[in-house]
Amino acid sequence: MRLLLLEDDPTLGEGLEAFLRGEGHVVEWHVRLAPVRGLRCADFDALLVDWQLPDGSGVDWVRRLRQSGVATPILIMTARDHLADRIHGLDSGADDYLVKPFAPEELSARIRAASRRAAGAGGGRLRLGDVEVDLAQKAVYRHAERIDLTAQEWRLLEALALRAGRIVSRRDLDELIHGGEGEASSNVVEVQLSCLRRKLGHGLVATVRGLGYRIDP
């Protein structure tokens, strides 16, 4: 998943970036709001926002995002644990609220849950034609029969399934498959797509010429 991380504490920010990368996510970490304001938040699968940032309130920024129509899942991470703060944070438009200190594993699980909900698979399973994707178990079924996928195939399927109905560029897929690290080989996406189509059916992933790929829900 492509994640935007807004955290001003260097130890926590750097640690989360490394941990989430280790989990296979693409993480863009910022310590201030200013550089983030120019980004297209819809390009991210989830936003992880600290409440208090050096140049403004993360919660106010979240509210403005929601007012402008951004529907990307947002998680607030904060040291504020008062009930009123939790309510305020969630009412601002955040999907989840995590009080520090938290285990990064829990954050990761919450990101997955929020993304599943956003993709319309709150229960963890997403049906795409005759293919059923269990995002929680990282399993895929075709005609109720379990299909084994490699790690890269799963990442590719997950990236497309979570964006079902939207076009995902080859560059983005490349980045998502490799977790934003290392040099991606120029034809890895095509190779993995070919494998996926062979295992799950040729009609699952459509190619949109010149733009990228899409799975229809």
Place this chain on the structure above:
Amino acid sequence: MRLPSIRQRVARALLAALLGWGLLAVPLVGLVLHQAVDAVLDSTMQESTEILYALVQPLAQDNAGPLRIMPPSPHDERLVWQVISARGAVQARSVRSPAEPLAAGAAAGFTARTTQDGTAWRVYSIRVDDGGAMLHVAQRLADRKQQQMQVALVSLGTALLLGLFTSVWLGRRVRRELLPLLRMADAVQRHDPWLGGQLPPADRAELVPIRDAVMALGERLSKLVERERAFSAHAAHTLRTPLAGMDVQLAVALQESSPQARPRLLRTRDALARLNLVLIALLNLFRSDRRPQRQAVDVAALITHWPLVGLDVVVEQHAVLQADPELLTAALFNLLDNAQRYGATHATVRVLPGTDGVILRVQDDGPGIEAARLAQLQGAIDSPQQDRPADAALGLGLTLAAGVARAHQGRLRLLPCERGGCIEMSFLATAPVQAGTRRDA
């Protein structure tokens, strides 16, 4: 201890004043009444004599005739009369008059006389003619005293009734005057200075300084709490974020570590998890605006991920407890952590029904606590912080557990145990749900 009541004290003072006034007034009023009644009776005798004067004159002129005694009258005769001739003999008299003359000589006016039968009389005499005949009208002193006594009793009864009525009225009046004080107490009870509210204006001059003092106290407390909140928020932010950073750094280090380094990193992360639990508990417990946020807490589920390496914890009754999960975590974790540090390898957690709620009992196979030390610690738990003897200082675990029990209107008890240690925490008004589970740490 029952405190004295202002209303009762004022009512008692008023009653005492009334009684004192009564004791002082009764002899004086009695004396005045005695004189007044005496004067009225004398006046009555005088007027009766003057009326009789015209009637008895013919009798006085017939001084040679026999003694004439008036026939008995149908009414109770209170005054008696005699006509005495110039020679001093009784010429005529009323039927109840004594046979002997009521007065000697020819002196007019009031005199007193005791007749031979021992009856004392008050006598009023006037001359009937120039020859020396006298008309005596008399009344028994006993009758006069009886009449005086009747007047005195009626007056006393009236005074008592008036006093009783006044006492009741004053009591009600005092109670009514104290009502504004009760209203103010009620307003103070509902007053929350943290919400910036104002007490209603005082409706009695005497209550104005009390209201002002309460408002000033509220403002001082409010500022104090405000400072504490600011500190708490600052401390929370200052402590929580680095802890989260440390944990995530350790998680990354674990991902990247060699198999040899993993146990060391895991132990460090466990220690950090302990620190997190203690820190959150401390922040919650000592924050003045924090009230227990009770919810159903599954004790077995709560302890599942606790870093209690080497301690086998069994939850005998898989209970759902109505408690604040963070506070309960702090208390229970610290108790189990204590047990582990003192050498226990096995602990049992039970939820039992209590008198007013439920009891959470933690029993371990550690060395336990000596009876004398146990009594000393229990005394320290039950006494306020400032009253605790210096040598009865509680450790963090017991302090936290006692604080959490108190926050749930309960109590922490250290129980004597044949083997190991046994601690009970009571939680007011909660209900356990029965089941069974086991967790090996």
